[in-house]
Amino acid sequence: EITIVGLQASGKTSLVNVIGTGQWSEDVVPTVAFHFRKVRKGNVTMKIWDLAGQPRYRSIWERYCNGVDAVVFVVDSADKERFETVRFEVHQLLAQPNLKGVPLLVLGNKNDIEGHATVNELIKALQLDKITNRPVSVRPMEHGVVNEILTTNFPPVLLVFHEESTQPVSSAVHSVTSTSYPSYFQGHCSPVARWSKSLKLYHFLILIVSCILYHIPCTSFLFTALGIGFLGYREHTRNKCNTLNRCPCCPRLRPLSLDLE
């Protein structure tokens, strides 16, 4: 799940269209509020939140960035006059507590336009080198062609695009299996978090009520509570929580490398 943000007319919707259809189209209208799109590539379903970039919609960005695997910030790299605004918006967004640790991918779009900023200029103008609390990647892009962009070192989305392909998105797609996925992450879900979150209050309520009804002594109560906890933990581990499908209670898994050019 990714969220695409950026100032108006930076090319967010154009990018999403390319990801979704593999076709570049000039035919885009400014987004109102947001546009949600689900794209299936191989074994992976991407959920993409394409947010509107006009000033009146920027206050909702944070809400839609909450809990996603990556935030993609699209910048019109030919519109240098607005870099200051972009810098402000990037840092303002990343300062939100909900976005702690979420990886950031900055795409310098419209690279086909003469006089566009280079990746290094973008890093400097947007002060991306000051972001130290999350993985950051900056890539150039034009006409929504994302072949080289959404690749290896940058996590989730991005595995669906083949690293060395020079083809546009649709043909660059390859299937991702759960075995190729975990190598992008280090760390694992905390067993304590899993265990405690899998215990629900109602488990204890049922237990207390049945203890009272059947006059069960304290030690049995304890053993049964532990048993329920263990079963809950196993259930949680098996069904809900792995590197592809993290559960909300587990700490965010970290991508392995920081790829700031």
Ligand SMILES: Nc1nc2c(ncn2[C@@H]2O[C@H](COP(=O)(O)OP(=O)(O)OP(=O)(O)O)[C@@H](O)[C@H]2O)c(=O)[nH]1
């Ligand atoms: N030259 C050039 N034009 C582009 C590129 N990407 C997008 N555009 C054009 O930029 C304009 C705005 O594109 P959109 O995709 O609607 O931009 P957006 O970021 O979704 O805008 P909002 O929805 O208003 O936030 C369109 O006319 C696109 O055709 C690019 O790489 N190069």
Ligand SMILES: [Mg+2]
């Ligand atoms: Mg749009």
